[in-house]
Amino acid sequence: MSSSPNVKKLPTPVRTTGAFDAQQRINDSSSPELVIALCGPLGTPLHRVAGVIAEQLEFQHGYRKIMPIRLSDFIREHGKVGDYADIHQLIDAGNELRRTHGHSVLAQMSIKRIRQSRDAHSASEVDSRQTDIFNGEKDGILPAPVVRHCHVIDSIKNSDELNLLRSVYGDLFHLISVYTPIDLRVQELKRRYPKIGDVYHLIDRDSGEEIKSGQSVRNVFPQADFFVRLAEGTDEQIRASVKRYLDLVMGADIITPTPSERAMYAAHSAARNSACLSRQVGASILDHTGEVISVGWNDVPRPFGGLYGEEEDQSDRASDHRCWNKDGGKCFNDDEKDEIAKKLAFALSDADVIATGDIDNVVEKLRRSRELGGLIEFSRAVHAELHALLNAGRTAGAKISGSRLFVTTYPCHSCARHIIAAGIKEVRFIEPYRKSLATKLHADAMTEDEKETGKVRVLPFDGVAPTRFLKLFTENPQGRKNPDGKMVRRRNQHPVTAAPLEAITTLEALAVKQLESTGL
Secondary structure (H helix, E strand, O other), X not given: OOOOOOEOOXXXXXXXXXXXXXHHHHHHOEEOOEEEEEEOOOOOOHHHHHHHHHHHHHHHHOOOEEEEEEHHHHHHHHOOOOOOOOHHHHHHHHHHHHHHHOOOHHHHHHHHHHHHHHHHHHHHHOOHHHHHHHOOOOOOXXXXXXXXEEEEEEOOOOHHHHHHHHHHHHHHEEEEEEEOOHHHHHHHHHHHOOOOOOHHHHHHHHHOOOOOOOOXXXXXXXXXXXEEEOOOOOHHHHHHHHHHHHHHHHOOOOOOOOXXXXXXXXXXXXXOOOOOOOOOOEEEEEOOOOOEEEEEEOEOEOOOOOEOOOOOOOOOHHHOOOHXXXXXXXXXXXXXXXXXXXXXXXXXXXXXXXXHHHHHHHHHHHHHOHHHHOOOOOOOOEOHHHHHHHHHHHOOOOOOOOOEEEEEEOOOHHHHHHHXXXXXXXXXXXXXXXXXXXXXXXXXXXXXXXXXXXXXXXEEOOEEOHHHHHHHHOOOOOOOEOOOOOEOOOOOOOOOOOEEHHHHHHHHHHHHHHHXXXXX
């Protein structure tokens, strides 16, 4: 059988103990296959990003098959909507598919498509020398085909879809989240759907529906491996961002972190110090020279300065007065909101506005309301942003004014006033925070408008996600230079996130088992 350029030619390992070398077998089955998913709010040019990914992988990294997978095609096929259905009908049909067949059904369809694509090429593309890996052993194990393919999924909008793909493909999977300013998205949607009506309602619906089977970009978006912010939305801007990430994934060049990436990684790392029962948040401050001058995290303050935390010998856990160690472990903010809800309900009952028998129901509704549920005033924790500002203030010579703040979660309205007063010029965040009224209460001083330079700008982070920082910025295990001391430039090599396919094919089978039982 002739070999194919899509297939890595596997060397025959040296027999060491009378049986095939297990470690060598695992190394040789490492796959260059990639699964890249895209996420972005409606109106974002995801199709153009997908095109650039295909272009870069084919011409720069030797990939011979880049397969687009559009989830909307699955919805049209199985959701009983026509080719000319409007966007609301597509959303409704997608929600119904998830409700009927499971929230990850579209991801299951994608996995099935990926398996079919690989199986279709295994017979013709797998080099016969792969069987030599066993040196004649008849153990009944066949190697998975090692093919240089990439599957680009456009686009993920539900957290269960994302979780399933990550569980199956592990490091082979990459989520790229793409953001463009609201004005550019509105223009694009009006051009694409001239009869759609209220564009802003459509954008809000896409951002996050309050049903488990619905689509929620705001939940999926912050879980990306790489963030692309297209302030201009030009092809060159897309190409530059995508090229850098793929070069990092392929280990094709020596690329080091940007100041923004270093700062967000510092914030992400700082968040790990937090024992808050609600969420771990980290922050860092980057001065005008690109130096991280301070970090902070959210936790309970201790007497005479600083926050409670672990000591090396863990001897102080008995005197740790954080929420996890008080009254059986309870959130004091939630406790206070429960008390307020009860007092309001009893007051309404005393005023004969509600019946006594309705008190429990009213308490539950009040507790779930945005007005009461969004209160943050009763938390005992110092917020990460304020902790970073306090730490910077204690550092001799720290220049806070004019610096940039990086925070893992969008700042709340309480922190906003301190950020503004401290002289921070810009905030970058990853995870949204729906309860925040920062720009509403401080519209004179804080904005999400990229073009507004007269206020503190609050913008989405772009670059390598802190969760991928160590993997992508660690030097190649084979080193960076040859014996002559010259830098090695590697082309068409495996991704630095490559993994053996044997286990993945088993997980794929498990993932689509339910799908096959439904007949989809």
